[in-house]
Amino acid sequence: MAFEHQYHLLFFFLVLLPLSTVAQTYKNFSLGSFLIAQEDNNSFWASPSGDFAFGFQQIEKDGFLLAIWFNKIPERTIVWLANGENLAPTGSKIELTSDGWFLLNDPSGNKIWSAGSSGGGTSYAAMLDTGNFVLVGKDSQPLWQSFDQPSDTILPGQVLNQLSGIVSRYLETNYSRGRFQLVLSSDDGTLDLYTRDFPLDSLNSPYWTSQVVGSEFSLVFNQSGYIFLQAKNGSIIQIISSDAPSTHDFYQRAILEYDGVFRHYVYPKTNGSSTGTWQKAWSSVSFIPSNICMKITEQTGSGACGFNSYCTLDEGKSCYCPSGYSFIDPGDVMKGCKQDFDSQSCDESSLETDLFDFYEMENTDWPLSDYEHFEPVSEDWCRQVCLGDCFCAVAIYRNGNCWKKKLPLSNGRLDPTVGGKALIKTRKANSTKNSKGDTEGNNHSKLIVVGSVLLSSSVLLNLLLMVITFLVSYRFSNRNSKVSQINQSSQFMAGMYLKSFTYEELRNATNGFKEELGRGAFSIVYEGVLLGLNDNLIAVKKLNNMIKESEEEFRTEVSAISRTNHRNLVKLLGFCNEGEHRLLVYEFMSKGSLASFLFGTIRPSWYQRMQIALETARGLLYLHEECSTQIIHCDIKPQNVLLDESCTAKISDFGLAKLLKIDQIGTNTAIRGTKGYVAPEWFRNMPITVKVDVYSYGVLLLEIICCRRSFDVKAENENQMVLVDWAYDCFQDRKLNLLVRDDKEALDDMKRVEKYVMVVLWCVHEDPSMRPTMKKVLQMLEGSVDVPNPPFLPSSTSSL
Ligand SMILES: *[C@@H]1O[C@H](CO)[C@@H](O)[C@H](O)[C@H]1NC(C)=O
Ligand SMILES: *[C@@H]1O[C@H](CO)[C@@H](O)[C@H](O)[C@H]1NC(C)=O
Ligand SMILES: *[C@@H]1O[C@H](CO)[C@@H](O)[C@H](O)[C@H]1NC(C)=O
Ligand SMILES: *[C@@H]1O[C@H](CO)[C@@H](O)[C@H](O)[C@H]1NC(C)=O
Ligand SMILES: *[C@@H]1O[C@H](CO)[C@@H](O)[C@H](O)[C@H]1NC(C)=O
Ligand SMILES: *[C@@H]1O[C@H](CO)[C@@H](O)[C@H](O)[C@H]1NC(C)=O
Ligand SMILES: *[C@@H]1O[C@H](CO)[C@@H](O)[C@H](O)[C@H]1NC(C)=O
Ligand SMILES: *[C@@H]1O[C@H](CO)[C@@H](O)[C@H](O)[C@H]1NC(C)=O
Ligand SMILES: *[C@@H]1O[C@H](CO)[C@@H](O)[C@H](O)[C@H]1NC(C)=O
Ligand SMILES: *[C@@H]1O[C@H](CO)[C@@H](O)[C@H](O)[C@H]1NC(C)=O
Numbered sequence: 001m002a003f004e005h006q007y008h009l010l011f012f013f014l015v016l017l018p019l020s021t022v023a024q025t026y027k028n029f030s031l032g033s034f035l036i037a038q039e040d041n042n043s044f045w046a047s048p049s050g051d052f053a054f055g056f057q058q059i060e061k062d063g064f065l066l067a068i069w070f071n072k073i074p075e076r077t078i079v080w081l082a083n084g085e086n087l088a089p090t091g092s093k094i095e096l097t098s099d100g101w102f103l104l105n106d107p108s109g110n111k112i113w114s115a116g117s118s119g120g121g122t123s124y125a126a127m128l129d130t131g132n133f134v135l136v137g138k139d140s141q142p143l144w145q146s147f148d149q150p151s152d153t154i155l156p157g158q159v160l161n162q163l164s165g166i167v168s169r170y171l172e173t174n175y176s177r178g179r180f181q182l183v184l185s186s187d188d189g190t191l192d193l194y195t196r197d198f199p200l201d202s203l204n205s206p207y208w209t210s211q212v213v214g215s216e217f218s219l220v221f222n223q224s225g226y227i228f229l230q231a232k233n234g235s236i237i238q239i240i241s242s243d244a245p246s247t248h249d250f251y252q253r254a255i256l257e258y259d260g261v262f263r264h265y266v267y268p269k270t271n272g273s274s275t276g277t278w279q280k281a282w283s284s285v286s287f288i289p290s291n292i293c294m295k296i297t298e299q300t301g302s303g304a305c306g307f308n309s310y311c312t313l314d315e316g317k318s319c320y321c322p323s324g325y326s327f328i329d330p331g332d333v334m335k336g337c338k339q340d341f342d343s344q345s346c347d348e349s350s351l352e353t354d355l356f357d358f359y360e361m362e363n364t365d366w367p368l369s370d371y372e373h374f375e376p377v378s379e380d381w382c383r384q385v386c387l388g389d390c391f392c393a394v395a396i397y398r399n400g401n402c403w404k405k406k407l408p409l410s411n412g413r414l415d416p417t418v419g420g421k422a423l424i425k426t427r428k429a430n431s432t433k434n435s436k437g438d439t440e441g442n443n444h445s446k447l448i449v450v451g452s453v454l455l456s457s458s459v460l461l462n463l464l465l466m467v468i469t470f471l472v473s474y475r476f477s478n479r480n481s482k483v484s485q486i487n488q489s490s491q492f493m494a495g496m497y498l499k500s501f502t503y504e505e506l507r508n509a510t511n512g513f514k515e516e517l518g519r520g521a522f523s524i525v526y527e528g529v530l531l532g533l534n535d536n537l538i539a540v541k542k543l544n545n546m547i548k549e550s551e552e553e554f555r556t557e558v559s560a561i562s563r564t565n566h567r568n569l570v571k572l573l574g575f576c577n578e579g580e581h582r583l584l585v586y587e588f589m590s591k592g593s594l595a596s597f598l599f600g601t602i603r604p605s606w607y608q609r610m611q612i613a614l615e616t617a618r619g620l621l622y623l624h625e626e627c628s629t630q631i632i633h634c635d636i637k638p639q640n641v642l643l644d645e646s647c648t649a650k651i652s653d654f655g656l657a658k659l660l661k662i663d664q665i666g667t668n669t670a671i672r673g674t675k676g677y678v679a680p681e682w683f684r685n686m687p688i689t690v691k692v693d694v695y696s697y698g699v700l701l702l703e704i705i706c707c708r709r710s711f712d713v714k715a716e717n718e719n720q721m722v723l724v725d726w727a728y729d730c731f732q733d734r735k736l737n738l739l740v741r742d743d744k745e746a747l748d749d750m751k752r753v754e755k756y757v758m759v760v761l762w763c764v765h766e767d768p769s770m771r772p773t774m775k776k777v778l779q780m781l782e783g784s785v786d787v788p789n790p791p792f793l794p795s796s797t798s799s800l
Contacts, residue, residue: 028124034095037064037088046071047127051251052079054127056088063087065175066094066104066113068133068146070251073267075282079131079153079253080146082113084175096125102135102144115144131155151175153255154227156247160219162186167196168256171332177201179334180260189214191229191240193262193289195301207260207296208289213237225252227264240264241286245278259317260296260304263287279607284316292317293413297367303411306336310364310412314567314618320414322394323359323563324426336408341427346390353387357428358395359563360628364422365396366409376400383423395423498562499574503581510540518593518639522656527588530573537588538573542581543656554582560629561655568619570642570652589650591643594704598638603707606745608647613704613756614781615649616641620697621774623654624690631655632688636696637677638703676710680766691768694777698763702727705746705756706739724764727757731790756781761790 035043037056044055053071056064057078066082082104091107100122104113116122116135121143125135132155133146147158150166160166162184170178179198184191191210194203216232225244229237241264244252250266257263265282289295293311296304304311305319309327312318321327321337328335345352374385382402386395394405398420507513510528517525517539528538554577561572561584576583591597594612597604604612616636623631633640634657642652679695681688699710702723710723720726730736736754740746746753759780765771770791772780779785 028126029096030124031096031098031100031122033125034093037090037092039090044071045127047129047131049129051129052127052131054133056092056094059087059173059175062089064090064092068127068131070131070253070267072269073251077253077267077282078175079151079155080133080149081151081175082115084151084169084177086112088112096122096135115149130157132157152257153253154219154221155254156221156223156225156252158221160184162216162218166256168258168260171258174258178258180256180258182256182262184217184219186215188212189217191219191238193256193260195260195296195298197301204301205298207292208262210240211238221252221254223247225250225264225266227254240288244285250278259292261287261289261292261317279605291415294415294417297411299368301410302334302336302408303413305412306334307408307410308337308339308412309333310366310414312414318567320565322361322364322412322422322424323565324424339407344390344425344427351388351390355428356387356425358383358386358423359426361414361422361424362626363416363418363420364412364414365398365418365420366394366405366412366422368411369394369405369409370396370403371406372404374402377402386423386425393425395425397421397423498558498572499585501574501576501583501585503576503578503583506540506576506583506585509538513540513542520639520653528585530585537590539586539588541584541586543583551577557655558584560631563629564622564627564631564654566619566622566626567648568615568650569622569654570650586652587644589642589652590645591647593639594641594643594649595638597643598703598707599709603743606743606749609704609707610752612641612643612647612649613701614778616651616700617697617774617778617781619649619651620693621778623651624693624774630690632657632690633693633696634688635677636693636700638700641700679768681768686768689768690774691771694763694771694774695768697774697777698760698771699724701756701763702760705753705760707743724760728761731757731761755783755787758787758790762787765791 044053046053068080070077102116134142135144137143165183168178168180170176192206193208227241228239254264268278319333325337386392392404396403510526515527571587574585677696679692
């Protein structure tokens, strides 16, 4: 008891005392103390409360980081580190030497890092409960503290003074100094976020700047969880973050992340009621800048994402490659995207204009990469002029303006405020060789580029060039023919970059179609392994009941599916179209379907379910409004929403409606006679529009809210069998809590339950034209527009 009492008292003192006094430190590490970096040996020094620890964190096989981290949460959260550039090998030792140095040496005794001073000034070291590690001198004053040498994170109680700053790490799990820096600038008296001239330490240009604070100002993260800029005289000039819950119940940190965003995160300390519905994970409460994709526009450098990619805000910041391009290194998206096809020939005599086409992206731009501008022109003119110019990789068309862009594209962004559209030039695939590993082909096209630029004025030399070109390509195609015999199957389809598999390859990959993952009316899905593709797991969908004579249609539909690119859609990797065999190859979703997730034995958390609801809505919105050809899913249900490793929801089976005899789905369901996910217009002679998906989404959303199937014969009583009807009754009787009866998290969030049920009731409106669009649905769910009072009884049993 006495021990415990003292402990609390000390904690109390530590929190309230000014930083410079550490006399009350509970735990001392005396001179001669040391730690050794070893695998499976968690050697560290914890703070008295145990909240923080100082010691070694293993980053790679033989590489350790000397670091400070949150020690009571399962997620590795490093808040300070000494040697991000220079990992310590196994056996390295951090020691508080007898002469007062704090030394990190590798096993052979070479210095990796050091702190403190010689001359015996240090008397002991301590890991404080604030997360500050201090070396204390004879006079009980700190000689050195980690708070004075921040890495990329600041903690409550920490103050950054002018001329100091923090540097983002290179990647989430690579702790080298990265591409962004936060600076308390003395010249301007402002706090700035800068891009760095990676890999050098110099700064590029600021992308966020605070109000002017003046000289000798500081950035304060105080014990109440406020982050603000304070002038020398003590007045607060600008509050950076103020919406955090109490530091008493939440761990907190503010970090300049590897993506350039400065975020304030909180993490509930206990499951107690004071932390309410917060997820047991780091949640961001505020961040700057509000839209990094739009903020970073630099003359040199790639922008917020890598070259040839574009940046968009979806839960934080994401980088994507445009169609026809892929990441150079998927593990490091900032390295940018490469073209997946051979560039257009610049040879005057064969400009290949008929072999190229455009992929359209609304609201997308790569500012500052343009080399020609025309105005006023029509879109068609813009397309033609870009198509006829081998340098033109992308044309931007906006309000009669046409900009030609060359590679590499920089500062890419997709944002509703951009306007206009990007026309991305891609090679029609039946005209190209497989570009991967085709170095000879590349040299070949380079030769032509150089050649035609230098020589195009001379007819004679042009002729010569044509002869050379002919000879080179003849040699090339002769060589190539051997390869293509072996690799006949790796052909690529028009306008997309999909692999075409042979049936044999897929039979092999699935071990003879052995491991069945699922089965629907029109298909069976098998698990497989694709050797060579990082030995990735794949899902192979074998379609049956194909409409006959649909060779062309199959290609068109597969091509439409392949042109989609959204994080909430399952990615199509390839296909097989061989005789009667039609198969589609998808990325493997390790967490299975939403159906098993929702209706399994353990109810997923309310927060997780809400995320899935939003993600599914986003995927559907993309299919309806944002991809190049509108796709009506026609079969939205929990079996068709899959979850990946991190539980991100992805819609599957989109684009199959036209391939399969989905128009019969109505009869099928009618026979079952249940009110499922199927909109009433399927049963009537009415046109099928995107609103059928909105209807099904409404039912799905209700299932997500209630964790219950839309139709349940075993329901307590008859009025509860059809979930939509029951929800409507509950809504009218103002008893929505019945819908989420045993779900404490949902009961604590009844405002949202009510709002979402109202959205559901709009989605299942009998009249398709009264149903909201998916865009409206998402806006209502996200709270950017109000939900109007729901209509009268939704289409119900009357529909049958
Ligand atoms: C820590 O160690 C120093 C010197 O070894 C000593 O003077 C001090 O009292 C110690 N503090 C505590 C709280 O044990
Ligand atoms: C872990 O390392 C410490 C020294 O830092 C050593 O005393 C201890 O024996 C090691 N334990 C194991 C299991 O290797
Ligand atoms: C982190 O990234 C840097 C820069 O690309 C690289 O040099 C370093 O090897 C990486 N470190 C690790 C541990 O992968
Ligand atoms: C932190 O700053 C806020 C805003 O200025 C202030 O209201 C609060 O009292 C401060 N908390 C502490 C512990 O200083
Ligand atoms: C403190 O300094 C700021 C600018 O540095 C100034 O705007 C403010 O008026 C000063 N406040 C007081 C109380 O002097
Ligand atoms: C908090 O919840 C987790 C599971 O969600 C449980 O394992 C842990 O024991 C709980 N902790 C407390 C202090 O209740
Ligand atoms: C490529 O396919 C299109 C139609 O799919 C066809 O019109 C065109 O002639 C083909 N081009 C070549 C080079 O085969
Ligand atoms: C083609 O270029 C690559 C490097 O880009 C080079 O290694 C290779 O030798 C070149 N091949 C020919 C035939 O020039
Ligand atoms: C394609 O050919 C290359 C070289 O002959 C071979 O290594 C590769 O495995 C082949 N790929 C397929 C899918 O057959
Ligand atoms: C099938 O896979 C095995 C390895 O698992 C490989 O040796 C064999 O060549 C493959 N066959 C075909 C036709 O791809």
